[in-house]
Amino acid sequence: MPNKINVDEDYFLLDAVKSGKEDQVRNILGNGCYRNRDYKDGNGKTAVHWATEYGYIKIAYLLIDTDWNVNLTDEKCQTPLHIACNHRRSDIAIALLIAGCDVNVSDDSGNTPLQRAIHNNLDTVVYMLCEKGAFINTRNKNNWTPLHEAVRVGNEQIVDKLINSEADVNAVTAYKATPFSTAIFYYRIAQRNTYPSIDSVLQKLIHNGCRLSQCDGQWSPLLSAISICNSHIAGMLLWHGCLIDTSMQYSRNLLVDAFARCEPAAVKLLVLCGYNLTFPEVEQCHRRIPTFSRSFRRLVASDMKNGTHGVQIMVWLRERAENALTLSEICRISIRKSLNHGAGDTSILKNIDHLPLPKCMKKFIRMEEFEHAF
DSSP: OHHHHHHHHHHHHHHHHHHTOHHHHHHHHHHOSSOOTTOOOTTSOOHHHHHHHHTOHHHHHHHHHTTOOSOOOOTTSOOHHHHHHHTTOHHHHHHHHHTTOOSOOOOTTSOOHHHHHHHTTOHHHHHHHHHTTOOTTOOOTTOOOHHHHHHHHTOHHHHHHHHHTTOOTTOOOTTOOOHHHHHHHHHHHSOTTSOTTHHHHHHHHHHTTOOSSOOOSSOOHHHHHHHTTOHHHHHHHHHHTOOOOOOOSTTOOHHHHHHHHSOHHHHHHHHHTTOOOOHHHHHHHHHTSOOSOHHHHHHHOTTSOOHHHHHHHHHHHHHHHHSOOOHHHHHHHHHHHHHHHHTTSSOOHHHHHTSSSOHHHHHHHHTGGGTTTO
16 A cells, blocks of 8 residues: 555654654655655654754754655744744755755744744844845734844844844834834843944944834834933934933923933933023922932942933023023024935935035034034
8 A cells, every 4th residue: 555655654754853853753754755845744744854954964964865855834924034043043044045945934923934034033034034035124913024134133233134134124013113123122221241242233224224213102213212311322313413402201201301311412412413401300309319328329229310411401401491491402403404305304414414504514514513422
């Protein structure tokens, strides 16, 4: 009964693969008469799936070299390449890619191998997937793109590769999250010192055309940067021309938050970019200045905001609140807002250079005194 023998051979092969019996697998493959390359078990998995999942590299190579079907999917719609990426089997993933497997199959969650490779920080596999034609802006069922996944894990090299491959830096998920807001969210909830590259990741997004003022329904990029006490990114957003959103979440005040969490340069830039100061806000800032002695602050919290700097910026804030904006400052604020709209809420710096104005006026609009501060 040839059919029964065929099924037995297929079963024995699958069992040998699961057990990691390389010699037995080699003998069954050498038979050449009864094997069924498309044979699946009850989970919809082929011999290649199992060899990949268990990390039996030599067996996987044997199956690939004998032209086993590397594109069949299991009950979760996962190909062997999905399995290799999920289980960090980089060597097998590379072999599958060299064999010409389909790199754009989506599993039942809508994830492609590229998204799974990024999730597990498989840099080499990610680079190969990009070179083999993986869709850079593919989306899963939550509209999550590979770039969202890359900023979630904080992998600066993969973020670079995706952006250089024309990833959409303004893609929005089903929950209105951009790559920028995603990076800050996962930085905020990460364990201490496990997301060291937040500054460089956010800088790349800003320099490569992310929208500077796009709100996710709760937080704008500026509010998010201030919330994690990141003066550098908050200052960069302002300097590059983000719009100032004064509608606070959770009854917070933008100026007071910036004063309490950021460096004086960021607070000054916030005001110079058009934040409308009021005396009550300035007094709230004054109440945020630490009243402890300098020795106590050094002992309890070495990174606590220096009270001297707080007093100095308070003097400047009071002067600004007492005096109206000059005509030149009003014009600068208006021009920067118009440039923001013209640039589609991306960086305005390049557009300033094209203005038909004298260099001194361009420097004034550009606010060059803050160029090296952020």
